[in-house]
Amino acid sequence: MGKYFTDILKDFNLSIIMPFYRKFDAFSRILPLNANLFSRNGIEVIIVLDEPSQKKQVLDLIKCYPLINWIIILNRNEHPWRNPSRAINVGIKNASKKYTMVCSPESYFETDAIFRLRVVVEFYEASFAVGKVYFNTYGDFSLNSNMGLSYGSIMVKKSHLINVGCYQEEFDNWGGEDDQIRHKLEFYGYKKIYVDDAILIHFDGSPSEIVNRNQKSREIPDYTYQYSQRPSSKNLEQRNWGKDFDEIIFDYRKKKLDLEID
Numbered sequence: 701m702g703k704y705f706t707d708i709l710k711d712f713n714l715s716i717i718m719p720f721y722r723k724f725d726a727f728s729r730i731l732p733l734n735a736n737l738f739s740r741n742g743i744e745v746i747i748v749l750d751e752p753s754q755k756k757q758v759l760d761l762i763k764c765y766p767l768i769n770w771i772i773i774l775n776r777n778e779h780p781w782r783n784p785s786r787a788i789n790v791g792i793k794n795a796s797k798k799y800t801m802v803c804s805p806e807s808y809f810e811t812d813a814i815f816r817l818r819v820v821v822e823f824y825e826a827s828f829a830v831g832k833v834y835f836n837t838y839g840d841f842s843l844n845s846n847m848g849l850s851y852g853s854i855m856v857k858k859s860h861l862i863n864v865g866c867y868q869e870e871f872d873n874w875g876g877e878d879d880q881i882r883h884k885l886e887f888y889g890y891k892k893i894y895v896d897d898a899i900l901i902h903f904d905g906s907p908s909e910i911v912n913r914n915q916k917s918r919e920i921p922d923y924t925y926q927y928s929q930r931p932s933s934k935n936l937e938q939r940n941w942g943k944d945f946d947e948i949i950f951d952y953r954k955k956k957l958d959l960e961i962d
Contacts, residue, residue, distance in 0.1 A: 711742035715795035718805045719784035720747050724754040726806035734809050739767040746771045748787040772950040785867040785877040786944040793942030801855040806903050813898035817855035827891040828856035831898030852900045866941045
C-alpha cells in the first residue's frame with residue numbers, strides 16, 4: 701500500500717475544478733492557506749469564471765502562485781448568480797487529468813482532502829469519493845461546534861462523469877446539482893464512498909454574518925429537490941454538456957498570461 705501512496709504523491713493526475721462567481725475576496729483570503737496542497741505534482745487547478753467582472757483580479761492573483769498549474773476559463777456574458785452546474789461542466793470538459801475534484805473557491809482544506817479522496821478512488825475503481833464540509837464565517841471556529849455535512853467536495857474519474865452525462869445544466873437556483881450527480885453515478889453502478897476525514901471548511905458571507913445553510917436547504921423548491929433525487933432517462937442521456945462558454949484566458953501548459961484581454 702505504501703507504494704501506491706508514493707505513486708500518488710509523484711503524480712496526482714488530478715484536475716481541481718472551481719466554479720467561480722464573484723468570489724474573489726473569499727478566494728484571495730483562502731488561497732494562501734491552500735496553495736501548498738494545490739502545487740503538488742500532477743495537479744491542475746481550473747477556475748471557471750462564470751462572469752467577467754473579476755477577471756483581472758484573478759489573473760493578478762494567480763501570478764503570485766507560479767508553482768500551481770492554473771487554467772482560467774472565462775464567460776464574457778454578465779448575468780445574475782445561477783446554479784454552478786454549467787460552469788462545473790465547462791471545467792470538466794477542459795480537464796486534462798484522469799481524475800476530477802469539484803470544490804468551492806472559498807473552501808479551506810482543514811485536512812489534506814485531496815490526498816484522502818485520491819487514495820480512495822485509486823483503490824476502488826468503480827467509485828466516487830465524497831468529503832465532509834463545515835460551514836462558517838471568518839470568526840472563531842471549532843469543528844466540534846459545527847455539524848459537518850457530506851458535501852463540499854467530490855472526486856471521481858473524468859471518464860465516469862462522461863459516462864453519466866456530467867452535471868445537469870437545467871438547474872437554475874441554489875441546490876440540487878450535488879445530489880443529482882451522485883444519484884446519476886450510483887444509477888450507473890458507481891459506488892459512493894464517504895470520506896469523513898477529508899474535511900473542508902466553507903467560508904461564506906462576511907465576518908459579521910451568520911450563515912444558515914439549513915434555511916437555504918429548506919428553501920429549495922420541491923420540484924428541484926425531486927428532480928435532483930430521481931434522474932430521468934432524459935437527463936441520464938445528456939450529451940451536449942460543457943458548451944456554455946469555452947474561452948481559456950490562461951493555461952499553464954502554454955505559459956501565457958494575457959492581462960490585456962478586454
